[in-house]
Amino acid sequence: MSSNHLTRAGVALAVVSGLAGGTAYGARELLQRQAAQARRAIGKPLGEVAPSADRHYKKKYGEPVDLLVLGDSIAAGLGAEKPKHTLGGRLANGIAKHAGRSVRLRTAAVVGSESSMLAEQLASLPSSYRPDVAVIVVGGNDVTHRVPVSESVRHLAEAIDELRARGAQVVVGTCPDLGALRPVPQPLRALGSRASRQLAAAQRTAALRHGARVVSLSHVVGPFFYTFPEEMFSLDRFHPSAHGYKRTAKAMLPSVLAALGVVQAVPFGHHAPGVGGSG
Numbered sequence: 001m002s003s004n005h006l007t008r009a010g011v012a013l014a015v016v017s018g019l020a021g022g023t024a025y026g027a028r029e030l031l032q033r034q035a036a037q038a039r040r041a042i043g044k045p046l047g048e049v050a051p052s053a054d055r056h057y058k059k060k061y062g063e064p065v066d067l068l069v070l071g072d073s074i075a076a077g078l079g080a081e082k083p084k085h086t087l088g089g090r091l092a093n094g095i096a097k098h099a100g101r102s103v104r105l106r107t108a109a110v111v112g113s114e115s116s117m118l119a120e121q122l123a124s125l126p127s128s129y130r131p132d133v134a135v136i137v138v139g140g141n142d143v144t145h146r147v148p149v150s151e152s153v154r155h156l157a158e159a160i161d162e163l164r165a166r167g168a169q170v171v172v173g174t175c176p177d178l179g180a181l182r183p184v185p186q187p188l189r190a191l192g193s194r195a196s197r198q199l200a201a202a203q204r205t206a207a208l209r210h211g212a213r214v215v216s217l218s219h220v221v222g223p224f225f226y227t228f229p230e231e232m233f234s235l236d237r238f239h240p241s242a243h244g245y246k247r248t249a250k251a252m253l254p255s256v257l258a259a260l261g262v263v264q265a266v267p268f269g270h271h272a273p274g275v276g277g278s279g
Helices: 003-009 025-042 087-099 115-123 140-144 149-165 188-209 222-227 242-259
Strands: 065-071 103-107 133-137 169-173 213-215
Touching: 065 087, 065 115, 087 103, 087 133, 087 242, 115 149, 133 149, 133 242, 140 188, 149 169, 149 188, 169 188, 169 242, 188 213, 213 242
Parallel strands: 065 103, 065 133, 133 169, 169 213
Antiparallel strands: none
16 A cells, blocks of 8 residues: 555544444544554655566576566555565566466556556556466555445455456455554554454455455464564555565465466465365
8 A cells, every 4th residue: 555545545544434433532533643643653755656577587487477466555566675576576586486487577556556446457458468367465545545345345356357357367465464553553553453354354255256366464474564563564664675575475475376286285374266265
């Protein structure tokens, strides 16, 4: 999610309005003050443009895999200092290493995107483009902008359907746990954590129903962001650092390789459609 959207729409996670209808005025005032505090703490030190990682990786390996990455600023790689350190760059290198094939990466993800913008990202692709595997990471901005969960997952499901119609295997990384954001004070952070986990659970259900593989990011990589925030977060303490992307890509890679038929077994936190997942 982009720092711009965060600062404008409020790291309040806009969860203020998501509290039970009878929330006391004093509690709302507290949350609003905390949102302002978080906005000041985070700022926009990263700008709004992620490094461009799109290229043909390991050409000498031949038989290219076409990898598409869709979603928000995590998918785009905001916070990485070099293209190869973005989520797409890390995944491309990981696929090449384990599959022994070259990888053509195309990133349609846009910093600041909500799930509703996946359709626009798909529309930006040539009609003839047929990725072998598509990775989607989205949801944080839906939480901060108070998008209803049902609306978010509807847009995600529609994107999965279109990608599968193009012949792509799809891997969804569910909404990260916003409770790891240290600049957001309590109790606001706890509310953000609850809202993001609710969205992640709904994304998992919808994605599996529509034939995508799912990686529960809060389970497979979230603990690293909680335990080692200085290492895992970039300068703004909101987007992943190069190391954070390395961990996230490593966590997602098993499902991407499974989607390509390179591996069969996947670890805890990875879920396959039709078989109930594996943790």
